[in-house]
Every structure is written in C-alpha cells, then in structure tokens.
Amino acid sequence: MKLTLEEVSNVAFLARLALPEEELRRLAGHLNQIIEHFAALQELDTTDVEPTERVLPMVNVYREDVALPGLDREDVLRCAPRSNGEAFLVPRVVDTADGKDGGQ
Amino acid sequence: MTRDIENIQTAWQASEALRSGRISARDLTRASLERIAALEPSLSAFLALTEEIAMEAAARFDANPAAFPDPLAGVPAAVKDNMCLKGVPCTCASRILEGWEPPYNATAVQRILDRGGVICGKTNLDEFAMGSSTENSAFKVTRNPWNTSTVPGGSSGGSAAAVAAGQVFYALGSDTGGSIRQPASFCGIVGVKPTYGRVSRYGLVAYASSLDQIGPLTRDVRDAALVLNLICGHDPLDSTSYPGESPDFTQALRRDVQGLTVGLPQEFFAQGVRDDVAQAVRDGARVLEKAGAKVRDISMPNVGYALPVYYIIAPAEASSNLARYDGVRYGHRSCAASDHVDMFMRSRAEGFGAEVKQRIMIGTYALSAGYYDAYYLKAQQVRTLLRRDFDRAFQECDVLLTPTSPTPAFAVGERADDPFQMKLADVCTIPVNLAGIPALSLPCGLVDGLPVGMQIMARPFDEETMLRAAYTFEQATEFHRLRPAI
Secondary structure, eight states: OOOOHHHHHHHHHHTTOOOOHHHHHHHHHHHHHHHHHHGGGGGSOOTTOOOOSOSSOOOOOOOOSOOOOOOOHHHHHHTSSSBOSSSBOOSOSSOOTTSOOOOO | OHHHHHTOOSHHHHHHHHHHTSSOHHHHHHHHHHHHHHHHHHHOOEEEEOHHHHHHHHHHHHHOGGGOOSTTTTOEEEEETTBOOTTSOOOTTOGGGTTOOOSSOOHHHHHHHHTTOEEEEEEOOSGGGOOSSSOOOSSOOOOBTTBTTBOOOSSSHHHHHHHHTTSSSEEEEEESSSTTHHHHHHHTSEEEEOOTTSBOOTTBOOSOTTTOEEEEEESSHHHHHHHHHHHBSOOTTOTTSOOSOOOOGGGGOOSOOTTOEEEEEGGGGSTTOOHHHHHHHHHHHHHHHHTTOEEEEEOOTTGGGHHHHHHHHHHHHHHHHGGGOSSSSSSOOOSSOSSHHHHHHHHHHHHSOHHHHHHHHHHHHHHSTTTTIIIIIHHHHHHHHHHHHHHHHHHHOSEEEEESSSSSOOBTTSSTTOHHHHHHTTTTTHHHHHHTOOEEEEEEEEETTEEEEEEEEESTTOHHHHHHHHHHHHHHSSGGGOOOOO
16 A cells, blocks of 8 residues: 555645645655555454553543642743733634734 | 862762762862863764753752752753753754743753752753654764764763763653663663653653653663652652652662573564674673573564554654644744644744654554554554563563664764664664563673663563662673773
8 A cells, every 4th residue: 555645745734744745755755665664563463452552550640629830921921933921922813804814 | 189070980979979078069060061061072962051050059069968968969960952941942952942941840850950960951862852863953963972973872862972971970861762771772871761650751842652751871770770769759740650659779779680580582682683782682691690590581472563563653642742833832933824724834844854754744644534543553452462472571580681772883874864774773672662661771792892782671660670680780790881982
C-alpha cells in the first residue's frame, strides 16, 4: 500500500502544516519507507491481546476540589506573539458584517 | 585552590569538599563556568548559560551550608533545554519556541533549586528530543568530548557532553526511547531512565507521554543515586506521577550481587550489534559472575518488533502533543497568515524542523480515520506482547544485561541522511521505554578509543537492584575513571 501525493497532502492538512509540493513529495517517499517497516507487525497474531495504553495501572487521578494559585497573567502573556495585556490576540475567527477580515 | 578543584571528579567528591570547607560553592561554580567557557567552542553543549542563577545559588549555600543538607547542594549542574527554568528561554532546540521564557519551573528543576542546587545552564538536544545524535538541533551540533569529530549521541547529547567533559558535575536529561542512556553510553558516563512515574514530568516539554521520563546523567553510580534522591517522588502536578514513597537510593550502593540472577537476552546481542561491543558487555557479565551473581542466557522473542512499535506510538503521541504549537499563546507566529487556520499552518511549517515535521506526519497518518486499528492499536497490542516478554524474563532474572547501543559514537554527518541507520542506535534502549521499566547505562569498555555502554534493566520500581548491580560492576572495574583528553 503506497500513499499518494494527494493522501500525503491531506495528512499535512490534518497536521496543520503548510508544506510546499516539493516537501510533500519528499515526505511521501519517507512515509512510504517507514510504512514498509510497520508491515512487520502484521506477522504477529494479536487476537484478544489487550492494547497497552499506559504502563502504570493508574486511572482517573483526582485531587481535592480546592482552588490553588495559578500562573500570573502578566507572566503568561509576556510570551505571547500578540496580546493586549488581558488576552491572546489572534486573527478574527468570525467574519465581520462587511465581509472583511478584521484580524492581525 | 585550583588544583583542589581539578582533583574533584564527581558530584559526591564536590560535596565532600564543600562540607569540609576546603572550597566554597562560589569558587566551585566559577570553575565550572570557566570550564564551560573554555570548552564551548569545541563542544557546543549549551544553548543558554545561567551564570546569575548559578552564582546566586552558590552564594546562598556559602552563607549557610547547614540550611541545605542535600548532598548536591552547592554542586554545579545543568538541565536539558526541554525543561522549564523560570525566566530563562526554553527552546527545545526548535525555532518554534525561540525566545519563549517559561513562567514557571519544572518540578524536577524546582527540586534542584529548593535544595540549594546550582544550575549553570541549559543543554543542547535534538529538536523536541527527536533524534539520536544532537545533530538535529535548530541552533548547533554538539560534539563528543572523546573525539570531537563524533556525535555525543542524543537526544540529551548536550547534557552527556557537559558531564563527560567536566563542565558540570551532573545534568538532567529526558528519555523517550534511549535519549539519556544512549548519549551516556557514547560519552562514557552513567545515565538512568527511572521507572515510568518515578519523576514528575511537570514542566518537561512533552514528546511521547506514555514513554517520556526525566533522569540523571552523572560520572558514576553514586552520583546517579544522589540525583535520583533529589528528583524522584510524587507530584500532584503530574497525574502520571507514582504516588508511592521513593527509597533512599544510596542504600542500594553495595558491592554485593550474591544471589542475583543476571539475564543476557540473546536478541539484544543480534540486531547489528558490533562484535567488540557485544564482547565488552559479555565481559561485564563475567565481572558480575565473579562477584557472585548467576548469569544465564535468555530469549525475548518479541524484542525485534520494538522498533516499528516505537515508530508508531512515539510519533502518534508527538503529533497530539505538538498540536499546541499553533502560534497563539507562545512561540513563533507567521506574519504572512490570512486567517487563523492559515496562521496555524504557516507558523508550524516555519517553526518546526524537518525531522519534527516528519514525525508529526507519521503520527497524524497513523491516527487518521481508517488506519487507527492497523497501526496505533496494533502497535499497542504488540507493546503488550513485549511487556509479557519482560514479565517472563523477570520471573527468572533480577536484572537484564545488554549493550546500550549497537556501536560506539559515530561520526558527525555519517547517519544524518540515513534515518533508518540513525534509529538503529536506539534499538537496545527502546524496549525499556515501551515496558516502562528502569534501566541504566554505564561504561564497560573502549573500542577505537571510544566508550562502550552496558545497559542494566530491572523490574518496575526496582531501581535499587539495578543500582546495586551497577555499583558492584563499577567498583570492580576502572572504566568509570577513564576521562576524555579534552
């Protein structure tokens, strides 16, 4: 089973990576090589074998429902690419009434 | 004074010198910073130096040593640049995080600071800890102090090189498929991947969450036990952190392997392991046998599948973990974007390096609709078969002995264009992460003038037996005293 350029392009969209066609071609070759190595696993019969999701037998770790101090907002926003001192700023997600994108 | 400091080889010796009053923490720290400055042009082990933080911690120790009873207080150290140190850039060797200064400390880092540890800098790594040579950093290629034309291993190559070259006395690394043990092996030092859950990962930038673990890189086994004492323990900020008590690991440092059974899993001596490397490890088994251990050959039939299992599970988890780098809250944001999805896509394409993109693509594909059962689920099932191999092995054996990596350090550039060869460097270490068990690498010989590492694995949460076997071997041999000529 070989991945086509179109399939690789779709994976890149799912991964939210804007890649030029040249890089998609290179990745297609690489992915197909890697997938060949995965085929070895099909040799093994895993009927009724439980999947390992975690190695520690721990689920649903709870703590007391007590408020603890969080991070300082100023400290957190200092590292944001764009902020107004209160929130992270991003390009507008919803179009404005006049159809213009008000972001950036 | 200078000669005094030069004679100090290990963290515990540094601690003794500090406690006896022969030297001050400030002098010791200054000497470390000087050695870092002198060797950086040839090693490139560090991404950031933290002189101010280090000198302040040293001064606090000197003002009142009694307030800092931990043996590692006042002793210069370094941490891999994928762990948060508040106010100091944390890059993960990636352009996408360039300039990001974490607003909090990782728990492992906080523990070092709270107990009077001296953090001198942050060390280089393969981008997001993805790689086996520390060549895959967006900023610099770290060199092996034993021979600067070879790689230090990876991904914790900066930490390994810094400890091997005596720039610092110990360092923290992270290990997802061998990223502490393999560079420890290449650089002739001790590296430990503790049991999954032993060390809090709060503040460790996540790569593959079912595999990642923080651990020490040190010059001998005693130092490894001291660092484990410092960083192990439950942390409510990491829900995968083990809630049980941690022992005093130094109690395990006994020259005694009477009654222990050491297993040599034959599959770990195939898989492209060089003859001279395999021989050095078999010689190591003989040392333990002479000291009273029983040694037996065993078989673990599913070990050969560990590499494909890892190269499904690790990228799958990475593709999910690295989804957070979208240019919104931190890190790089593309200025060419037209809308928010375009902003995510361009920011990520501009910020991530080629290897990281490849792994995100593999992981996204393996998790995508229609392929989940064939790849991710199948890999998790084979992971169960592999764990059963370990369960069986530990019914008959107390520790397992294998090479850490099939070869000694390879040349810079040699495997850069051959991803499969690169991944083979981790073939002996990956099964350990998949099983969640503890393992340690320590030097057991030299081939072609380069160190060879021996890996000791133990049952989950039985680091003590692992340390006991390692200490017995180390004290019966001279390999831990070998130093690079740099």
